[in-house]
Amino acid sequence: MTTPVLYLFGSAAPPVFDIADVVTDAQNRGFDICLGLTPTAAHWLAPQLTELARLTGHPVRSEYKMPGTPDVWPKADVIAVAPATFNTVNAWALGLTHDFVIGVVAEGIGKQIPTVTMPCVNAAYVQHRQFERSISELREMGVRVLYGEDGFQPNQPGQGKPSEYPWHLVLDAVQEITRG
Template sequence: MSTRTLYLFSSAAPPVFDIARVIEDAQADGWDVCLGLTPTAARWVVESIDGLATLTGHPVRWEYKLPGQPDVWPKANAILFAPATFNTINSWAIGLTDKFVVGVVAEGIGKGIPTVTMPCVNAAYVQHPQFEQSVATLRSAGVTVLYGEGGFVPNQPGQGNPSSYPWRAALDAVNNL
């Protein structure tokens, strides 16, 4: 069994409902997976939290630990943040770390942890000028952003198909880091 640890982080977007299958796929690729969620994503999958913790063998996290509490996860060898919403991408790029998972990936840049992210945003959101700036900022910081051809291609508002989210492309990118 490999000792490579993957932090798998997800925002509240419909592909998060496939996260158990993604964990199993990552484990089949040889990763020890630790799952982190935004608070809204945690609410979306609240009924599955215990099962997801059992599947990974680690507590599912969505909040910062309190000062003095031990870290319950092993150190990450890589991070995959998918799906990453419009809010998550922009918050991360400008350094707003009020959410645990965004704080970890922001710090991960400085720690040199190889990181992949794949947005899940609709075509209306990507028209906002901050989104392209945020993608460029993350890429310039060394984050692999799977956006556009070969990654996530935005759909029209209300026309997304969560089952077509390219999870395998995201896992392959992490495996190729």
Template sequence: MITRTLYLFASAAPPVFDVARVIESAQRAGWDVCLGLTPTAARWLGDSLDGLAVLTGHPVRWEYKLPGQPDVWPPADVIVVAPATFTTINAWAAGITDKFVVGVAAEAIGKGTPLIAMPCLNAAYARHPAFERSVGELRLAGVRVLHGPGGFEPGPPEGDDPVGYPWHLLLEELGAAGDVR
């Protein structure tokens, strides 16, 4: 089996706590997974970061490297941004790249790297006009955004945990993306 490299970039939303299971599923499908996190997601997973690095075989990253430092990851064949919060989607679409994962994903648009995103937000955020504009901008840039029917469908604003975040849809899409290369 030919190994392809997947950058899995996750924001601070409750499904981030399932990331080890998602990494294992992607690895079973032949992906070499590199995990990138927003700073808040890295804080949420703080006690698990060493174990996640062992699981992937790569350092978990949430900050840019310093000038002159070598890249510690192989080049990406596909980048997945999930769970992608309201903030991550809007910053990415606007080109605000102060966060490592957003900067790499923004640059990947220009490099032609296949990108898949699946938001994770509640219906109140999803109704904000900036969100729909941002999703539209990312789609125009060639990002496959799994939002709405056939993707993540936001739940009510009450509660902190989206019920049934559809990781399986993302993994199916990843399988199709891997077949293209």
């Protein structure tokens, strides 16, 4: 049996600083990890990118490859997008593929790659009407969204608790998806 490939995509919310621990946890659960980051998340983690590439065994990607160049990652068996910011959730649901992460996950829907996401937004952002529309759109497209009672629950602005972000829910969902 081959090792399932997990594309783990993170956007710029404070829990992304724990991504190395999440990679290790996912590897301990039997996954080959390919790590992708939004441009801002890649900027935040710039000092760690070399170590993250060593840890995963694959280049960390935050930009599209040049046309005609081979892909440096194996094909994904499952995709996880966490933390998913307000911008990431809305851009993805609207199909605005301005960056690599959004492009891959938008295309992943069409390729029917099982996908799970868990937002990381504050309670002020979720008051914007587009956010709930985007959550509904992603769910209707088959994305498993861990938000609400069984997933991430927003904090008040400025009162985030990055160390309490429930990463285990994302990895549990990924395991459940791959086990069929």
